[in-house]
Amino acid sequence: MAFEDNKHDVARALLEIDAVGFTPQSPIRFKSGILSPVYVDNRRLPFHPRQWHTVIVGFAELIENTDLSFDVIAGVAVGGVPHSSALAYHTGRPSLFVRKEAKGHGKGQRVEGGEVAHKRVLLVEDLVTTGGSSLSGIEALRQEGANVERCLAIVSYGFVEAQTAFASAGITLHTLTDFTTILDVAIDMKKFSSEQKRVVQDWFDDPYGWEKRQGLG
Numbered sequence: 557m558a559f560e561d562n563k564h565d566v567a568r569a570l571l572e573i574d575a576v577g578f579t580p581q582s583p584i585r586f587k588s589g590i591l592s593p594v595y596v597d598n599r600r601l602p603f604h605p606r607q608w609h610t611v612i613v614g615f616a617e618l619i620e621n622t623d624l625s626f627d628v629i630a631g632v633a634v635g636g637v638p639h640s641s642a643l644a645y646h647t648g649r650p651s652l653f654v655r656k657e658a659k660g661h662g663k664g665q666r667v668e669g670g671e672v673a674h675k676r677v678l679l680v681e682d683l684v685t686t687g688g689s690s691l692s693g694i695e696a697l698r699q700e701g702a703n704v705e706r707c708l709a710i711v712s713y714g715f716v717e718a719q720t721a722f723a724s725a726g727i728t729l730h731t732l733t734d735f736t737t738i739l740d741v742a743i744d745m746k747k748f749s750s751e752q753k754r755v756v757q758d759w760f761d762d763p764y765g766w767e768k769r770q771g772l773g
Contacts, residue, residue: 562614566710566733567741569607575600576738578752583772588686591767594735594756598682598710602638612642614732615680615708619647622730624706626678628670630654632693639710640680654679654693666696673701681709684729687718691725706730711738715763735760 570576580593601608618624628650631640637653644651652669677697681690684707694704705727712718712731722729739756742748748756759766 562617563733563737564741565610566614567738568745569601569604569610570596570598570711570733570738571742571745571747573600573604573607576742576747578748578756580752580755580770583767586685587688590685590763591772592763593759593766596683596711598639599635601682602642608642611639611710611732612646615639615643616647618708618730618732619678624678624730625676626706627675628652628672628677628702629680630667630672630677630693630697631680632656632689635682636680636693639682643680654696656689656692666693667700667702671700672697675702677702677704679704679707681707684709684712684718684731686715687721687729691721691727694725694727708732711735713763714760 575597577595577597578593579595583591583593584595585591601611626649629640629644629647630651631637631653633653633655640653641651650670652667652672655666655668657666679690679694679697684690690707694707697704707722707727707729709729709731711733712729714735739748739753743750743753758769
């Protein structure tokens, strides 16, 4: 299956399970402070095996087509863990996860499941907004001696600050689909109207200024 086909298939899978929604009347406030009229909830995927299978197979094909070399697959808790675990099982690779912060008891460690020193680790995320949680997980892995250069995500919002942050950390981000594809497929599926697409595109053009333009700030 060609990668372009994968992009559309993954976008369709997300839209089929209502993982992507348009809520301009009740916009979502991201941790970064950005107010958004569109949301993505990839946590819905494990409840829908057929669509989740599309995503996991998409990851596996991306790995093959990109010729990625790695020893271990890791996921950042909690959103990335189901997908990293399923991908590791599907590809027969070792799997572990990274806590958002160290436990206040026990060993007090962030990397759980195995040793990563001197190993190539591929990080898997469900969604990338500003990239903060992904890069925090990468830093935790590197502190344990892991070699981390690549990150996979189902989709990224494509913010410039995330692109800059990943580049500064020496990380290449690969995504299964993008919002241009999601919006086009949403129109074809009649999930979004042309006007809704226009509002979302206006937000993507300047997400930080959208709140003020809408008279919400």
